[in-house]
Amino acid sequence: MSNRPDPFVSILARATRLTDLLPALHQRALDATGGERSLLFEQNPRDGALLPTSGFGLDALPAEAWRPGPREAAVLADAFDRGGPLLVTDADRDMPDLAACLGVRAVL
Numbered sequence: 001m002s003n004r005p006d007p008f009v010s011i012l013a014r015a016t017r018l019t020d021l022l023p024a025l026h027q028r029a030l031d032a033t034g035g036e037r038s039l040l041f042e043q044n045p046r047d048g049a050l051l052p053t054s055g056f057g058l059d060a061l062p063a064e065a066w067r068p069g070p071r072e073a074a075v076l077a078d079a080f081d082r083g084g085p086l087l088v089t090d091a092d093r094d095m096p097d098l099a100a101c102l103g104v105r106a107v108l
Helices: 007-014 020-035 068-081 096-102
Strands: 038-043 050-056
Touching: 007 020, 020 038, 050 096, 068 096
Parallel strands: none
Antiparallel strands: 038 050
């Protein structure tokens, strides 16, 4: 075990705004999953739309809110019910809007 402080913990300690943490959170997620892209959404409590707030590895952050269709909403509900990561291996079929946004075949 190393005595060096975890750089992520240092970032957490110094951050004064959420936006200070976002790049480190994206990098931590990619390191943990071996992923190439990440996208963070914030849910609008009024209408359930998912607003893209930050991303990494994307050509551009989507400007429009994501309003998942019935199939995508079911996958999202399953992920939140599990309380942990959910691998969607055929995102083109099960989460087509998200797959198109990210340009990938599988999402976690």
